[in-house]
Amino acid sequence: MNLKIIKMKTHILTAAFAFSLTAAFAQQPAKNKYQQYLPIIEKGTLVQKDSLANALMGELKTYKSEEDYRTTINVLRSLGKEDLQVSAETLAKKKYPKGSLTRDAFITDVYYNASTPVQKEKAYNELLKKWPVKNFSEEPLTYDYVLANLAQSFANDGNAQKAVHYLGEMKERFWRGNGYIPVGQILLSAGDTTTAAPLLKTAMDDSYYYLTLPEDQKDNKARFAAMGYASSMSAYVNILVAQKKYAEALNYIENALKAAPEQADGLAMVYYKSLMGTGRKLEAYNILTKLYAKGQFAVENDLKKLYTELNGSIQGYENFNASLKTELTQNIRNHIKEMATFKPAPNFELLNLKGEKVSLASLKGKVVVLDFWATWCQPCVRSFPGMKAAQESYANDKDVQFLFMNTWERDKNYKENVVSFITKNNYPFEVLYDDQKDPQTGEVMAAKFGVKGIPAKFIIDKEGNIRYFLTGSTPNVDYIKLEMKELIEAAKKPYKG
Incomplete structure (x- = not known):
C-alpha cells in the first residue's frame, strides 16, 4: 500500500x-x-x-x-x-458576559493580580457588583475563596478589624476554617491573641461539628472539614497552653482523641505540653517516646530530660535511644515493602533550569530519585526540606542522583516561577521541566510514569528499573531522610524478585 x-x-x-x-x-x-x-x-x-x-x-x-x-x-x-x-x-x-467563566477570569486576572489589600477590596466590590452572589447561589465557595484571601491580605497588613469583617462574610461553614486558621495564625504571630483566639476556636468548633456527625450524614464536605480538626485544635489549644490553661487544653484534646483517635499524631506535641503543664509527666514521656520512634528527632532534648527525671539518672538512655531508632528503621523497612515494584522506567530527555539536556539513559549506573512536583502543590513543597536533607546526605555518593521533575504547572510563565521558587528557598536541586509532550500521545513524562497525583517519587536502580514508587508527603525532615536512605540503599542491591 x-x-x-x-x-x-x-x-x-x-x-x-x-x-x-x-x-x-x-x-x-x-x-x-x-x-x-x-x-x-x-x-x-x-x-x-x-x-x-x-x-x-x-x-x-x-x-x-x-x-x-x-x-x-x-x-x-x-x-x-x-x-x-x-x-x-x-x-x-x-x-455569557455575566456568566461564571467571565467571573472566574475577572477573579484570576484582576482580583489576584491586585497588589495591596485596598486594591483587592476594590476588585472584590467590583466582583460583587458585576456578578452578584445571588446570581450564583450554588457557588458560594467561589466567593469564599476570595474572601479568605482578602482577609489574609488585611491581616498581613496589620488591619485585624477588616480581616475579621471579611471572614464574617464567608458562607460555607465546612470550608471557612481555611480562612480563619491562616488569619488567626497571622494575628498570633503579630501578638494579637485577643483577636486570634475566637477565630481559631470557631475553626476548631466547626471541624468538631462535622467530625461528630452520624456516619450517614457525612458527605464529602463534612469529611473535608473533619480533616482539619487536628490543625485547628492544635492552633487553639496552643493559645491555652501559652496562657497556662493546661487543664482546659487537656479537656479539649482528650475529647478530640475520643472523637478522632486517627488524629493523635497531629495533636501529639500540644498534648505533650498540656500533660507536662498538669504534672502528668509519665504520660507526657510516653507521647515523646512515640514521636521519637516515628522519626521526630527534634523532641530528643525533652525526651532525654524526662527520661533522666523519671528514672533518676541518665543511665541506660543511649541503649533506650538506640532501640527507638532500631524500631523506626524496621517500621520504615516494613513500610517500603508496600511501595516495591519492578519495571523499566520510561526514558526521558528534558531540560534543566540552565537549558541543558538531561536524560535518564545518561544516568545509567546510578540510583536515580525522581520527585514529580509543582510550585502550587503544598504537599510537594512541604516535603522539600526533608528531600534537601536526604540529598545532602548523599552529596558525596556519585552513584546516586536526585532529579526534581517540575510538572503540571498552570501558569504560562511557569519557568520563571520555578526558578524564583528554587532560588528564593535556596534548594540545591537539579530541576527538570516536564513539559515535552510525546508526539504520539501528547503526554508529558508524568503520565508515562503513571502519575495520578503529586508529589510522586520513583526510585530507579542502576539498570534503569523502577524499584519503588511512593506518593504523599510529610513535613518530618528526619523521617524523610531515613526513608530515602532505606529506599536508595535497597535499590542499590540486585533485584531478587
Whole structure:
C-alpha cells in the first residue's frame, strides 16, 4: 500500500472518528460528558485526542448552556489543547458576559493580580457588583475563596478589624476554617491573641461539628472539614497552653482523641505540653517516646530530660535511644515493602533550569530519585526540606542522583516561577521541566510514569528499573531522610524478585 493511500485512509478514519464522537455524545448531559471522554484523555493516541478536540470545537455553536462550554473547556485542558481551550473560553465569555467563566477570569486576572489589600477590596466590590452572589447561589465557595484571601491580605497588613469583617462574610461553614486558621495564625504571630483566639476556636468548633456527625450524614464536605480538626485544635489549644490553661487544653484534646483517635499524631506535641503543664509527666514521656520512634528527632532534648527525671539518672538512655531508632528503621523497612515494584522506567530527555539536556539513559549506573512536583502543590513543597536533607546526605555518593521533575504547572510563565521558587528557598536541586509532550500521545513524562497525583517519587536502580514508587508527603525532615536512605540503599542491591 503506498503512502498516499495510507494518508487518505488515516484522514477518512479520523473524520469518521470525529463524527462518531459528536453523534454519540452531543446529547449527553454536561456532567456526564467528561467521564465519557476520560478513556481518550487518559489513554488515547494523539490522533484520537486531536479528533476529539476538533469534534468538540465543531459543536460549540450548538451549546445551550454555559455548563456545556465549561465541560468542553475542561476536556480541552485535559487534552493539552491550550489554544483550542482559549478559543472555547473566548466564545463562552462572549455568549455569557455575566456568566461564571467571565467571573472566574475577572477573579484570576484582576482580583489576584491586585497588589495591596485596598486594591483587592476594590476588585472584590467590583466582583460583587458585576456578578452578584445571588446570581450564583450554588457557588458560594467561589466567593469564599476570595474572601479568605482578602482577609489574609488585611491581616498581613496589620488591619485585624477588616480581616475579621471579611471572614464574617464567608458562607460555607465546612470550608471557612481555611480562612480563619491562616488569619488567626497571622494575628498570633503579630501578638494579637485577643483577636486570634475566637477565630481559631470557631475553626476548631466547626471541624468538631462535622467530625461528630452520624456516619450517614457525612458527605464529602463534612469529611473535608473533619480533616482539619487536628490543625485547628492544635492552633487553639496552643493559645491555652501559652496562657497556662493546661487543664482546659487537656479537656479539649482528650475529647478530640475520643472523637478522632486517627488524629493523635497531629495533636501529639500540644498534648505533650498540656500533660507536662498538669504534672502528668509519665504520660507526657510516653507521647515523646512515640514521636521519637516515628522519626521526630527534634523532641530528643525533652525526651532525654524526662527520661533522666523519671528514672533518676541518665543511665541506660543511649541503649533506650538506640532501640527507638532500631524500631523506626524496621517500621520504615516494613513500610517500603508496600511501595516495591519492578519495571523499566520510561526514558526521558528534558531540560534543566540552565537549558541543558538531561536524560535518564545518561544516568545509567546510578540510583536515580525522581520527585514529580509543582510550585502550587503544598504537599510537594512541604516535603522539600526533608528531600534537601536526604540529598545532602548523599552529596558525596556519585552513584546516586536526585532529579526534581517540575510538572503540571498552570501558569504560562511557569519557568520563571520555578526558578524564583528554587532560588528564593535556596534548594540545591537539579530541576527538570516536564513539559515535552510525546508526539504520539501528547503526554508529558508524568503520565508515562503513571502519575495520578503529586508529589510522586520513583526510585530507579542502576539498570534503569523502577524499584519503588511512593506518593504523599510529610513535613518530618528526619523521617524523610531515613526513608530515602532505606529506599536508595535497597535499590542499590540486585533485584531478587
